[in-house]
Amino acid sequence: MHRLVIIGGGFGGLYAAKALRRAPVHVTLLDRRNFHLFQPLLYQVATGGLSPGEIASPLRFVLRRSKNTEVLLAEVLDLDTANRRVLLRDGDAGYDTLIVAAGASHSYFGHDEWEPLAPGLKTIEDGTEIRRRILLAFEKAEREPDQDARRAWLTFVVVGAGPTGVELAGALGEIANDTLRHDFRHINPSEARILLMEGSDRVLPPYPPDLSGKAETALIGLGVRPMMGAIVTGIDETGVTVRRGTQAEHVPARTVLWAAGVEASPLGRVLAERAGAKLDRVGRVMVEPDLTIAGHPEILVIGDLANFSHQTGKPLPGVAPVAMQEGRYAADLVRRRLRGQAVGPFHYWDKGSLATIGRAAAVADFGRIHIAGYFAWLAWLFVHLMYLVEFDNRLLVFIQWAYNYFTRNRGARLITGGKP
Amino acid sequence: MHRLVIIGGGFGGLYAAKALRRAPVHVTLLDRRNFHLFQPLLYQVATGGLSPGEIASPLRFVLRRSKNTEVLLAEVLDLDTANRRVLLRDGDAGYDTLIVAAGASHSYFGHDEWEPLAPGLKTIEDGTEIRRRILLAFEKAEREPDQDARRAWLTFVVVGAGPTGVELAGALGEIANDTLRHDFRHINPSEARILLMEGSDRVLPPYPPDLSGKAETALIGLGVRPMMGAIVTGIDETGVTVRRGTQAEHVPARTVLWAAGVEASPLGRVLAERAGAKLDRVGRVMVEPDLTIAGHPEILVIGDLANFSHQTGKPLPGVAPVAMQEGRYAADLVRRRLRGQAVGPFHYWDKGSLATIGRAAAVADFGRIHIAGYFAWLAWLFVHLMYLVEFDNRLLVFIQWAYNYFTRNRGARLITGGKP
Numbered sequence: 001m002h003r004l005v006i007i008g009g010g011f012g013g014l015y016a017a018k019a020l021r022r023a024p025v026h027v028t029l030l031d032r033r034n035f036h037l038f039q040p041l042l043y044q045v046a047t048g049g050l051s052p053g054e055i056a057s058p059l060r061f062v063l064r065r066s067k068n069t070e071v072l073l074a075e076v077l078d079l080d081t082a083n084r085r086v087l088l089r090d091g092d093a094g095y096d097t098l099i100v101a102a103g104a105s106h107s108y109f110g111h112d113e114w115e116p117l118a119p120g121l122k123t124i125e126d127g128t129e130i131r132r133r134i135l136l137a138f139e140k141a142e143r144e145p146d147q148d149a150r151r152a153w154l155t156f157v158v159v160g161a162g163p164t165g166v167e168l169a170g171a172l173g174e175i176a177n178d179t180l181r182h183d184f185r186h187i188n189p190s191e192a193r194i195l196l197m198e199g200s201d202r203v204l205p206p207y208p209p210d211l212s213g214k215a216e217t218a219l220i221g222l223g224v225r226p227m228m229g230a231i232v233t234g235i236d237e238t239g240v241t242v243r244r245g246t247q248a249e250h251v252p253a254r255t256v257l258w259a260a261g262v263e264a265s266p267l268g269r270v271l272a273e274r275a276g277a278k279l280d281r282v283g284r285v286m287v288e289p290d291l292t293i294a295g296h297p298e299i300l301v302i303g304d305l306a307n308f309s310h311q312t313g314k315p316l317p318g319v320a321p322v323a324m325q326e327g328r329y330a331a332d333l334v335r336r337r338l339r340g341q342a343v344g345p346f347h348y349w350d351k352g353s354l355a356t357i358g359r360a361a362a363v364a365d366f367g368r369i370h371i372a373g374y375f376a377w378l379a380w381l382f383v384h385l386m387y388l389v390e391f392d393n394r395l396l397v398f399i400q401w402a403y404n405y406f407t408r409n410r411g412a413r414l415i416t417g418g419k420p
Numbered sequence: 421m422h423r424l425v426i427i428g429g430g431f432g433g434l435y436a437a438k439a440l441r442r443a444p445v446h447v448t449l450l451d452r453r454n455f456h457l458f459q460p461l462l463y464q465v466a467t468g469g470l471s472p473g474e475i476a477s478p479l480r481f482v483l484r485r486s487k488n489t490e491v492l493l494a495e496v497l498d499l500d501t502a503n504r505r506v507l508l509r510d511g512d513a514g515y516d517t518l519i520v521a522a523g524a525s526h527s528y529f530g531h532d533e534w535e536p537l538a539p540g541l542k543t544i545e546d547g548t549e550i551r552r553r554i555l556l557a558f559e560k561a562e563r564e565p566d567q568d569a570r571r572a573w574l575t576f577v578v579v580g581a582g583p584t585g586v587e588l589a590g591a592l593g594e595i596a597n598d599t600l601r602h603d604f605r606h607i608n609p610s611e612a613r614i615l616l617m618e619g620s621d622r623v624l625p626p627y628p629p630d631l632s633g634k635a636e637t638a639l640i641g642l643g644v645r646p647m648m649g650a651i652v653t654g655i656d657e658t659g660v661t662v663r664r665g666t667q668a669e670h671v672p673a674r675t676v677l678w679a680a681g682v683e684a685s686p687l688g689r690v691l692a693e694r695a696g697a698k699l700d701r702v703g704r705v706m707v708e709p710d711l712t713i714a715g716h717p718e719i720l721v722i723g724d725l726a727n728f729s730h731q732t733g734k735p736l737p738g739v740a741p742v743a744m745q746e747g748r749y750a751a752d753l754v755r756r757r758l759r760g761q762a763v764g765p766f767h768y769w770d771k772g773s774l775a776t777i778g779r780a781a782a783v784a785d786f787g788r789i790h791i792a793g794y795f796a797w798l799a800w801l802f803v804h805l806m807y808l809v810e811f812d813n814r815l816l817v818f819i820q821w822a823y824n825y826f827t828r829n830r831g832a833r834l835i836t837g838g839k840p
Contacts, residue, residue, distance in 0.1 A: 034555060053832030139454060396819055414455050415454045
């Protein structure tokens with residue numbers, strides 16, 4: 001039987017695997033983790049609104065009815081494209097077709113020493129670590145007699161005002177002003193300063209300017225201070241050094257969160273070396289109109305690792321809908337090829353973009369129609385609930401969560417891990 | 421105002437604090453963690469049924485309306501009973517009355533080197549670590565070609581057949597036989613061997629023999645092999661050495677869980693040194709009929725750290741209802757003393773004991789009435805749901821969980837932490 005190997009169980013890889021459930025193909029899905037993570041709600045874990053298990057589903061569970069599919073918990077080290085083998089840390093896997101959907105992680109723009117000081121948000125462990133830091137900062141402030149030191153504990157810097165940075169900053173605003181309002185006796189949590197630093201001139205740069213403006217207004221309403229044109233030049237244990245225009249300033253802050261840069265999986269470089277793939281400047285693989293690599297029709301690259309620029313002249317964004325549609329297309333391509341049918345180029349159907357700022361505040365870009373506020377937030381909530389329910393049928397959990405979210409409660413604010 | 425310090429935010433400490441919400445007392449609750457943990461359901465985290473956030477509530481949230489109460493995230497190092505001060509790692513706290521509710525942890529009976537090999541179940545981190553080991557064992561078995569090595573990965577040893585050991589073994593039986601049934605392609609999870617080793621002659625030793633018998637039958641029905649009269653004499657990376665009668669045997673097993681011994685908090689020894697408290701052989705503090713320490717009427721000890729033997733001649737068990745009632749009694753004592761009223765001795769009202777074995781299987785001991793099976797399980801479910809809802813009002817989450825539990829699904833089976 002035709003052997004398909006998929007690397008990565010994110011939106012791209014998982015949708016490809018699911019779509020091939022009844023195809024005459026033996027599918028092997030490789031992932032380093034045993035679960036699919038619903039990344040769009042990871043910021044809710046980082047801010048105590050949801051528990052890790054509520055936004056993750058075991059890959060084996062999702063694919064339990066796909067009898068042609070096996071899931072391997074494995075780390076990919078290299079590819080042997082001549083012999084069509086994926087080399088794992090413990091063993092290897094042969095393929096006839098390979099789909100690489102290994103995603104992306106943060107980039108610190110050459111400042112990897114910032115990573116422990118300013119964690120980014122990609123994994124479940126990132127989520128619980130950021131949660132720990134945020135909650136611990138309020139605890140430390142509660143017990144800190146010195147005013148300057150307390151102020152540094154109550155200053156939160158979010159670097160980068162893309163969708164993740166905006167979500168984190170908005171959620172921090174809600175935590176400080178609503179969730180923790182009655183919780184402390186010596187500090188007033190609403191005195192927390194939440195600084196959202198962005199190098200460009202507006203929040204949510206990929207969105208239309210009018211929605212950026214509305215998002216900024218909503219953020220200010222939540223107590224966030226957006227700082228535009230702010231270039232972070234240094235991070236250490238005491239805070240952040242930021243340059244705006246010609247002025248440099250040191251902002252004392254004990255909690256710094258990184259939401260600025262994205263860098264494709266190192267598997268991009270492996271594909272460049274072993275299959276001659278071309279990479280863009282953030283390491284994404286330049287793919288053909290059918291998502292294959294030039295000269296290697298048996299290798300497809302999808303999701304955040306792929307740079308698909310054939311439709312609009314610029315790369316499709318690194319969001320879940322793109323990965324899902326590419327995953328389904330890849331599955332379709334595999335099936336049609338086996339039947340000897342021709343396959344047209346991939347076409348992304350853009351249903352619009354949604355970004356949430358906080359409770360009852362979001363922006364939606366449906367091309368010519370722009371919505372902001374309550375209805376955009378309801379649309380955001382509905383879309384995310386539906387996807388979650390599709391994966392794991394935990395409807396009641398998410399109704400309860402939506403209720404809590406609406407009533408400003410965050411039950412999952414546990415300080416776990418780290419040094420006890 | 422009268423200063424009351426409570427050490428520990430478990431069932432005892434938290435119920436004492438809650439009961440004093442309107443009393444003319446300044447309450448300081450000290451805990452190393454920022455949340456109250458609903459320990460009776462921790463085994464559900466360890467076996468992928470619930471997420472940590474679902475069985476824990478932030479202490480500040482639970483006590484947010486107690487304006488006379490402050491919560492400090494702090495570690496207690498020592499007591500200065502002469503000057504009535506609790507010494508913390510960072511600072512101190514003065515008291516007029518002190519309630520010590522610091523609980524208990526596992527005891528390895530002098531074999532502390534077994535701890536990393538056979539983790540016990542007390543903290544949230546223990547729960548996620550045990551979950552990681554259980555799930556990883558099945559993953560390793562799926563990829564292991566050697567039959568003996570695979571068998572060792574599929575052998576799970578639970579040491580100790582008290583309520584926690586029985587719960588863990590029963591849940592492991594369900595995972596192997598139900599939850600993971602369709603998940604693997606190379607192994608049959610139901611071939612897993614789950615060995616429940618107990619030194620005495622029956623499971624659930626504190627329960628009446630007829631219920632022990634029924635629990636054992638239910639465990640066998642779930643695929644668990646109870647090994648009674650089994651003394652563990654060695655644990656290493658390859659497995660467990662166990663002696664039964666005069667025969668010693670080495671059982672190859674890659675996953676060993678510890679549910680055997682309990683040891684009181686080290687604060688017991690501090691109370692012995694600083695206040696002349698008498699300890700029993702597991703380090704619990706022998707308390708007076710009013711839960712105080714002899715010679716120190718201003719110090720009360722409650723919960724798992726206390727040995728209260730005045731009622732039945734033997735210590736009350738280390739279970740949540742005892743701690744709750746002691747907490748409420750302690751609060752009442754503080755309030756009455758301030759009014760100059762006399763206080764009678766503590767009396768535990770035993771409403772019965774419940775132990776669960778698995779889905780639709782539990783035993784209930786209501787004194788003369790013994791119940792086993794479905795109705796005992798419904799009683800167990802109802803009692804636990806009510807307590808959880810009382811704390812955090814997450815009714816829908818727990819209805820969903822009860823549904824999943826009934827349908828044998830476990831959605832929170834994530835492998836997190838550890839070496840990735």
